[in-house]
Amino acid sequence: MDGEQLGVAISAAIRAIDPIQEWQRGVGDYWATAEEPARVKIKFEVDAATRVAMFGTPFPDLQRGVSSDAAPVRLTSTAGLRLIDAPVSLGGRTFGYAKNDVWIGIFESESPAPSLVLDRYGQQQRYANGFLADDYNPIWPRLWLAGWNLSQMIELLLGGGRGARIELRDGYFGHWEEWHEEMQSIELAQIEIRLIDCGLEISYDVTLEGNEKPEDARGKFTLPWELLLLRYPRVGHLNPRASKHRSRVIR
Helix, strand or coil: CECCEEEEEEEEEECCCCCCCHHHCCCCCCCCCCCCCEEEEEEEEECHHHHHHHHCCCCCCCCCCCCEECCCCCCCCCCCCCHHHCCEECCCCEEEECCCCCEEEEEEECCCCCEEEEEEECCCEECCCCCECCCCCCEEEEEEEECCCHHHHHHHHHHHCCEEEEEECCEEEEEEECCEEEEEEEEEEEEEEEEECCEEEEEEEEEECCCECCHHHEEEEEEEHHHHHHHCHHHHHHCCCHHHCCCCCCC
16 A cells, blocks of 8 residues: 555466367467466556445555544535545444534444434544544434435435435334343334435434334434545436536536
8 A cells, every 4th residue: 555545456367277179279268278377467556535435444554644623514515525524434434414513423234124323423533534533432312214224315316306205114213232222113214315505414203102202313414425426426416506516527
């Protein structure tokens, strides 16, 4: 690794698995097993932004530098975004922004079923390379939505516009730690998603079993464009002001 560039070199020998019969020679690109095999060599570099977009993390050996308090939450249109401000931790976790400088940690799963876990966090630390430090001390309660995840929500937008309403009838709300569990089942969760000039706004209103509706069970947060373009670049052309921006839009 040179700075933030990850160098990759691949070298492979190509040979026939089975002996080549005389009548097969010239039919295709075959090499007799007894001969010196052909060799393919490929070299390329992958920058930090691409590693996050493709693999979710820049790899832990990336130079971190000294961590400091992340700048206050800043939402902007794609005309003024800076990818270095993307709310992505060194371990690959993503964040959204809620009101009062609250950060929303996002974890999504595909197996055994789609699910989306939302945790609230206070002030975050950011390394000199731009990535957030991993913080595993959320502000309880946790919201666990079963049946949908963020990737599916993005696909829903790509298939039909800038907004959608989703209803879920499974999941949990409350405290969940290794030695402490106080989770309540979700009776109904109403989710609204819409693309705005600053990113993807997600609103949720959750009703628990027994028709309970705690204040913490409803809220709203935004996934900024810096994050969306890193993780879901196809959504870039849906920005309400995309046609007015001089920056290149990835489809």
